[in-house]
Amino acid sequence: MNIFIASIEDKVAVLTSEESWHCAKVLRKKAGEEINIIDGKGNFYRGILTSVSEKKCIAGITSGPEAQKKRGYQLHLAIAPTKQIDRIEWMIEKAIEIGVDEISFIQCKNSERVVIKPERIRKIVESAVKQSLQAYIPKVNELLPFKQLIETSKCDQNFIAHCFESEKQSVKKINFKGKSTLILIGPEGDFALEEVEYASKNKFNSLDLGDNRLRTETAGLYVCLAASILS
Amino acid sequence: MNIFIASIEDKVAVLTSEESWHCAKVLRKKAGEEINIIDGKGNFYRGILTSVSEKKCIAGITSGPEAQKKRGYQLHLAIAPTKQIDRIEWMIEKAIEIGVDEISFIQCKNSERVVIKPERIRKIVESAVKQSLQAYIPKVNELLPFKQLIETSKCDQNFIAHCFESEKQSVKKINFKGKSTLILIGPEGDFALEEVEYASKNKFNSLDLGDNRLRTETAGLYVCLAASILS
Known part of the structure; x- marks a missing residue:
């Protein structure tokens, strides 16, 4: 069709x-x-x-x-683009198949890639929307500096996934239902400690994605799926 | 490392x-x-x-x-290889990052691809295991005819995901904890009705993966993530 x-x-x-x-x-x-x-x-x-x-x-x-039947949750995924851009591109395709409302790209201290092509991303997004028989095209934002994203979030709950030791909430325990949620996924070398601290000061909770070490793009997809399954 | x-x-x-x-x-x-x-x-x-x-x-x-810390569940994923083999290959990489115990490839009536390269798959598996700091290499089986896979399952519970109308269990409601689970994901054109009926006769439950139409490889990853999140 x-x-x-x-x-x-x-x-x-x-x-x-x-x-x-x-x-x-x-x-x-x-x-x-x-x-x-x-x-x-x-x-x-x-x-x-x-x-x-x-x-x-x-x-x-x-x-x-x-x-289109509405999902019972709103998810805003903010992710640092990977060095190999095709890894982020497939993540976007899958995230949209599963369900996401807004995607942002963040520029972090350890980012190896600081350029994205919005036009190319837009095409991938539209193609995935049509392929998965949806009628809503998620908003895709251009690359933003880390702090700017932190400061401008309007979501009900905000999380940052990182590998530093700290008190963390398991993604399995997030209540996505009826809420808007922003989740930040860092670059290949993780967020810098100062970024995690800055997010923490701005009421972002630290997020635990389980025992296995996930690649950036896998982590991005993991949270989209978690929201879909847990709501 | x-x-x-x-x-x-x-x-x-x-x-x-x-x-x-x-x-x-x-x-x-x-x-x-x-x-x-x-x-x-x-x-x-x-x-x-x-x-x-x-x-x-x-x-x-x-x-x-x-x-290696044991997961609280055993998952056997059986999937029809996609026409574009790179789609299955990335799915395998991600499935292993997230956690899966056994992967089988099934040859179905509507399969567009009937050949896989076990050696190439093995390399992807080993690389993903090491990348995600795991110590257990999942078993990867060669391409099997659909009926043979159905008949030889030794799992505690067995599911087939398909698009035909029938009584279905939502993946969100599966109890993965402490059990071994086999899930079948069909080819791009879905399973044939006779295959679904054959599975049903052999006590496979029909599985509902939600409202969106997912590609074969996204569906495969979806169930791996569901098992990880729901257990």
């Missing part, structure tokens, strides 16, 4: 330029054909193509909106 | 040929240096290299065995 992302107004769907190209050029759809549409804000539609060109496809809505 | 896989007998560790090559040629270790060793059966050791060559490195054990 093909799903296209469009902006919807007055029963008319205008596919994004990328989706129009895919619809017209790759799938060779013609006016009169029925398509599935999402608005990226949580709604599914069906529509009939009325105008097809590589730059702009338009469809008349025939049914919808049908809202 | 480097860890080497070796067979241990009478306080002497003989590194496998691959590990010997890595130790002597890549890391250029010399006799007299201390190394970390695992036996692949759940035990950590430390030892002093007494003989170093590209074909065979030998170390005298100075401490150990120290047993």
Whole structure:
């Protein structure tokens, strides 16, 4: 089943330029054909193509909106990009399949990578949303300095996963239900001690992800799955 | 920290040929240096290299065995290999980081891939075990026909994840603690109905992995994480 992302107004769907190209050029759809549409804000539609060109496809809505079933929790994952960017890219694909509301990238003291390509990440996100038959496109933020992310969190509960010895809460014991949760995952060399202390001062709890040493991208996925399973 | 896989007998560790090559040629270790060793059966050791060559490195054990902390569950994951084998390969890496005891590959009616390279899989497994500081190397079985796997399961509880409508148990409700569990994950086109019926006849319960449509490899990882979090 093909799903296209469009902006919807007055029963008319205008596919994004990328989706129009895919619809017209790759799938060779013609006016009169029925398509599935999402608005990226949580709604599914069906529509009939009325105008097809590589730059702009338009469809008349025939049914919808049908809202995507809401998850019982809100998860904001903030992660330091890995040196090998493909590891983060697959993590994003999987995180979206499983369910995440917002993804941020953080620049830490031990970060080996300080550049991400937002356009490439956006494509991965949209593709994963469509693949997993969802209608809501998670927000993806650009790379932010560690402190800025800490200071601007508006979540109900905030956690930082690190390997330093300290009093930690097990991820298994987090109550995700009905709450917004921000979880920070550090770079390959872990957060710096001063970063952990700064987070702690700002009421971030230290998080324990179990006995095994997980790679950055595995840890990111682990918390997405934990939220899905524990809520 | 480097860890080497070796067979241990009478306080002497003989590194496998691959590990010997890595130790002597890549890391250029010399006799007299201390190394970390695992036996692949759940035990950590430390030892002093007494003989170093590209074909065979030998170390005298100075401490150990120290047993890897046991997980409170046993998980056997049986999965149909995906068309793009790299998707299964990363799943294996992640599954091992998180914890799995046995991995089988199943040949199903809708399988698009009917060949796997056991040698390549073995290397991925060993690398992930060492990366995540574990001492136990999970068993990896060769590709088996679907029915054979069903008939030979010796696990306490058995599940098959599929998309057909039926009475299903949510993965969130499985009691993994203290039990051995086999979970079957199908190919990209799902199991065939006759396969689901055959499994059902053989007392496999149908499994519900939630509302989102997950790719084969994401589903495989999902159940590994569920077992880790729910036990």
